[in-house]
Amino acid sequence: VDDRGASAERTALAWLRTSLSALGTAAVLTRLTVHDLGPGAFVSLALAGLLTTWTFVDGRRARSGPRPRPARPAARAATLSLAVVAMIFTELAALLTR
Amino acid sequence: VTGADDQGDGDTVERPRWPRRVYGDGSDPDYRFSFANERTFLAWIRTGLAMLAAGLALDVVNLSVPDVLQTVGASALLGLGLLCAVTAWLRWVASESAMRRSRPLPGFGSSMVVCAVLVALALTMAVAVWLG
Numbered sequence: 001v002d003d004r005g006a007s008a009e010r011t012a013l014a015w016l017r018t019s020l021s022a023l024g025t026a027a028v029l030t031r032l033t034v035h036d037l038g039p040g041a042f043v044s045l046a047l048a049g050l051l052t053t054w055t056f057v058d059g060r061r062a063r064s065g066p067r068p069r070p071a072r073p074a075a076r077a078a079t080l081s082l083a084v085v086a087m088i089f090t091e092l093a094a095l096l097t098r
Numbered sequence: 099v100t101g102a103d104d105q106g107d108g109d110t111v112e113r114p115r116w117p118r119r120v121y122g123d124g125s126d127p128d129y130r131f132s133f134a135n136e137r138t139f140l141a142w143i144r145t146g147l148a149m150l151a152a153g154l155a156l157d158v159v160n161l162s163v164p165d166v167l168q169t170v171g172a173s174a175l176l177g178l179g180l181l182c183a184v185t186a187w188l189r190w191v192a193s194e195s196a197m198r199r200s201r202p203l204p205g206f207g208s209s210m211v212v213c214a215v216l217v218a219l220a221l222t223m224a225v226a227v228w229l230g
Contacts, residue, residue: 007133011140018140018147025147025154032158073136074116077190084146084183088176091150095157095172 012059015076019055022083023048029087033094044090047083051076120191124198131197139190145212146182149175162230163223174219178212 003009026048034041054076115121126132153175156168185208192204 005130007130011133011136014137014140018144021144021147025151029150029154032154073139074120077136077139078187080140080143081183081187084143084150085180088146088150088153088179088183091154091157092173092176095153095169095176 008062012062015055015073016059018080019048019052022080022087023052026083026087029091033090036094036098037090040093041090044083044086047079047086051079051083054079117191120194120198124195124200127197132194135190135193135197138193139186142182142186142189146179146186149179149182149212153179161223161227163226164230167222167226171219171223174215178215181208182212 026045030041030045058076153172156172156175161168185206189204189206189208195201196203
């Protein structure tokens with residue numbers, strides 16, 4: 001496998017720890033806001049869950065290839081940004097309506 | 099616009115690459131640079147998550163400071179988190195575009211804003227907790 005500097009592997013691990021951090025934060029956030037927001041509190045948790053699944057699937061695919069592929073992360077990156085934004089608005093809604 | 103799988107790993111498929119603003123022009127840089135850009139994006143996302151977690155914590159704990167100060171502090175941290183998450187994406191787009199077109203990397207002022215607001219907030223909270 002041609003992965004000088006292990007950049008493909010380091011990037012896959014960075015994706016994994018970031019996705020898992022987002023999922024953990026979303027879980028705590030949902031636990032703390034579900035009382036105020038009801039079902040709306042689950043939106044960002046669902047997004048974070050989808051994203052973590054996506055990361056695992058893409059990670060498996062990348063590892064099964066013979067070489068690191070050129071990075072093509074745009075859609076997943078945009079979804080991750082969106083998930084964090086959704087989490088922040090969830091907490092803002094809970095904070096400002098309390 | 100299509101991008102070839104130029105790593106030559108067998109299942110070469112031509113598929114359009116999104117977003118066009120990035121991939122519509124220029125050529126693939128050394129893949130290690132693209133990966134580094136991706137990891138920088140992820141680091142900014144984690145910084146945003148940390149801001150969110152801090153805002154959440156400030157919202158739910160009981161400190162001996164006025165409630166309004168806790169609400170304002172939590173809102174400020176959430177605003178920083180929003181800034182981090184949005185600029186993470188914009189920075190990734192701008193950097194990838196610049197690398198594909200062999201232009202200098204763009205600069206961003208967001209880290210300075212994050213630093214300044216964070217220091218101001220920390221000082222305010224420290225004084226408030228000390229007085230309370």
